[in-house]
Amino acid sequence: MTGYAIPALDLPFYPWPLLGLPLYPVILVYGVLRYQVLVANAWARRALAWTLLVGAAGLLATVVGAAVPLLRLPGTEWLSGMAAAVAVLVLGGPARRLAERVVYPGRTVSAEDLKRWRQNLLATDTRQALWMRAADLISQSVNMPVVVGDAADSPAGLPVLRCLHRDGGWTCCLEGWDAAPPGIRRLAGFFADVLVEQAARVDGIEASRAAERERQHRDRLAELGALAATVAHDVRNPLNTISMAVALADADIRREVGDQVRRVSRLADDLLDYARPWKVEPVPLDVAAVGAAAPVRSDGSRVLADPRQFRRVLDNLVENARLAGALTVEIEVEGGGSVVCVHVLDDGPGIPVEIRGRVFQPFVSRRVGGTGLGLAIVARIMEAHRGAVTLGERPGWTTCFTLTLPAAA
Secondary structure (H helix, E strand, C coil): CHHHHHHHCCCCCCCHHHHCCCHHHHHHHHHHHHCCCCCCHHHHHHHHHHHHHHHHHHHHHHHHHHHHHHHCCCCHHHHHHHHHHHHHHHHHHHHHHHHHHHHCCCCCCCHHHHHHHHHHHCCCCCHHHHHHHHHHHHHHHHCCCCEEECCCCCCCCCCEEEEEEECCEEEEEEECCCCCCHHHHHHHHHHHHHHHHHHHHHHHHHHHHHHHHHHHHHHHHHHHHHHHHHHHHHHHHHHHHHHHHCCCCCHHHHHHHHHHHHHHHHHHHHHHHHHCCCCCCCEEEEHHHCCCCCCEEECCCEEEECHHHHHHHHHHHHHHHHHCCCCCEEEEEEEECCEEEEEEEECCCCCCHHHHHHCCCCCCCCCCCCCCCHHHHHHHHHHHCCCEEEEECCCCCCEEEEEEEEECC
16 A cells, blocks of 8 residues: 555656555465465466566666666667566566465475375385384475374374275375464475375285285195194004003003094194184074083174084183183173183183294293194184184283174174
8 A cells, every 4th residue: 555655646656666566366376275265276376476577577677777768778668678578587486386385385395395295105015114114204305204004093282194094095184283374284295295105005015915924824734734634644543553562451551542643633733623614604693502611701792603613612712721720611702792702711821921922823832741732723713704812811810811793693
C-alpha cells in the first residue's frame, strides 16, 4: 500500500518506492504458502519466479532509462528493452532457484539425493537393518533426529516415518511433521517413496530366504526319514537276537539287557515318528474333554486340533515332566481372539539354562536316559496344526510349555 500510495500522492521519493514493488509479491507469496493458505505450490513458484524476473528487468530498465539522459546517449527505448531482455536471460536460473527456496523453505531434493538414498538402502537385507539405515539417512538430510519403522511407539516430540504393511504392500506415513517447513516435509515425502520401494525389496529377500529354509528343512526331513527307516529295520533284528541270547542268563543280566533293548527300540520308534510327514485333521475341540493325563483348567475356549495327535502332544509333555521329577502337573487353557493358549505347567527341576534355547531341537533332553526327540516331535505336530510350542514362564511354576493353536469359531 505504501508503494502505491507514495507515487499516487506525488511524493518526491521517486523511483525508490517503485523499485521495491517486486518485494511485496515475494513477501505475500511466502506468507501464504508458509501457512498453507494456498495449496497450488507449483503455480505459485512459477508466478513468483516471473515476478522476480519482471522486477529485475524493470529495475535494470529503469536504471538504464535514468542513465541515458545523464550520458546523453540516443535510443533510450531500445537500450531499456535490451537491458530488460538481458536481465531475463541472465537471472532466469537464479530467480527460479530463489522461488523454489521461498515456496519450499528448507532442503531441496535432487536426482543425486534419490540415487544416494537408494544406494545406501540397497546394502540392507533385513527389515530392522533397513529401518536403522533409513533413520540415519533422513536424520542427516533434515538435520534432526527422525524415527523410522513399523513399531507402535516412538519417542515423544520426534518426527516419525511410520511404515505400514497394508493390502499386500507398504505405505509410509509422516507423523509429527506439522511444524516442519514445506521444503522439509517435501523432502521427507520423497524419502518415504524411496523407503517404500526398499521395504518391498527386503520383503522379497526375506520371502526367498524363508522358502529356501523350508526347502532345506523338507530335504533334511526326507533324508532323516530314509535314514530312520533303515536304522529301525537294521536295529530291530539284532535286538531280537540279543534278547533271545540272554534268555538263559542271570535275572540281573536279563533285566539290564532288556532295559537297554527297550531304550534302543524306543529311540528307533521316535526317529520314525520325528521324520515322518505329519498329517492332521483339525476339528473344534474342547481341551478339557481330550482326556489328558493331568488336570485341566479351562475358560471354555475350544481349539482347532486333531484329537488323537493333540492328545499325544499333551501326554508327551506331561510324561516328560513326571519323568524329570515333577510332583504336580497342570494344564491351563486361555482363549484370546483368534488363538488359544494351552499352558502345560509343572513343578519339576526346570529346564537347564544351557539348553533352553534349543530344547525343541532333536536329541536335546533335560533328563538322563531320554532320547531327546519328545519335544522335537511335539514341535513337528504343532507345526502341522499351524500352531507353535514355546518355553515360557508362569508365576508359581518352574516349567511352562505354551501351545498356541487356532481358536474354533
